[in-house]
Amino acid sequence: MSTKKNLYIIKASGEKVKFSMDKVAASLKKAGTEDSLIHTVLQKLKNELYDGITTREVYNRAFNILKEKNSYSASRYKLKRAIYELGPTGFPFEKFIGAIFRHTGFSIQIGKIMQGKCVKHEVDVVATNHKETFIMECKFHSDPGKFCDVKTPLYIHSRFTDIFNFSHEKDPAHPAFNEGWVVTNTRFSHDAIQYSKCIGLNLLSWDLPKGNALKDRIDHTGLYPITVSTLLTQREKQFLLSRDVVLCKELTEDNFYLDHLDISGERKARILLEMKELCHFKKPLK
Known part of the structure; x- marks a missing residue:
């Protein structure tokens, strides 16, 4: 079969893009797959591709080939899909995020009720160490094509502001938290990223921030x-x-x-x- 230089695939968002075997190789490499096994997977995979194939189908075929050869590599390779399997309620995802921060020295509370100036709020994750407190809203999506758009940080920022205003009036020297976070298992839109930077809201997603994203933190811990x-x-x-x-x-x-x-x-x-x-x-x- 040809090298598929002009092959196009359909992403989860519905976007049609040119297929890159190098990207498949890179994802296998990031999962800790040995070079010889990557070569084997790619050789078999290229004979199963066709124009208009979805990214999900490419993944499924690569995963099945890898699973036959090395189940541990296959498990690491499916990490992104495995996060989606934590649904549908989102609570396991909140517990999962809490565990990652607990590993870095924070004490964790899940689903804590915090008083705001106007109303009470249930906060998904509260992470505290000897210096600071983070409050986090976790946005779990079972659909890999779904992004968190700018409405998400807009809404969450208003909740965090209400909590901060109450605690600041009560005790200006000891606010309820130092940083607000929005965490998702998918991605943020450009406007969501820009708005969050402007107001000082921390974002954590599958690939953000670069080098210290959700995937990086999982691999590290x-x-x-x-x-x-x-x-x-x-x-x-x-x-x-x-x-x-x-x-x-x-x-x-x-x-x-x-x-x-x-x-x-x-x-x-x-x-x-x-x-x-x-x-x-x-x-x-x-």
Whole structure:
């Protein structure tokens, strides 16, 4: 088959763009896949492509090829999709974000009620250390083509301002928080980024800020969600999520809930080995 120089694919947003095999290789490389295995995946993948294929289908085909060769690499490669699998309520995503900040020395509260000047507000994540307090609103989307547009930071900023105004009037020397954050598993629009910079609102998404984005933080901490597993079934993942078990690390430290999945000892051992391998795979932040 040809090298597909003029092949076009359809992104999740519906945009039609020229296909790049280099981008597929780069995503495999970022997942820690060895060069020889990347070459094998690309060689097989190029024979399965066609004009108008979706990015989702490209991913699925690359993932299935990789899974046959190396399940651990396949688990890391599916990280972005695994985040989407934390839905649909969004609460596991909030717990997941809290875990990442807890790893960096913060104490965490999920779903805290905070008083504003006008009304009370439920804040998704409150992260506090000895110097500062962050309050965070988490916007989870199950649709990879959905962006957070400027309405999101506009709305969240008004809530944070109400909380700040109340605490400042009560005790000007000790405001309720130092920084406000908006966190999403997808991306922010250009206007959302520009507005947030203007008002001093921190944004954290899959690819923002560059070098310290959500993906970078996960790779750095080894805090992978259980949904990356290639060995757990969808039913088993939902069972664990419903019991607030979100991280692979949580299962390696306490596999109590695995005992309730009615699985064999051999399969349980394989799952725990997979979880430990994923937790040990860490990359330094740039």
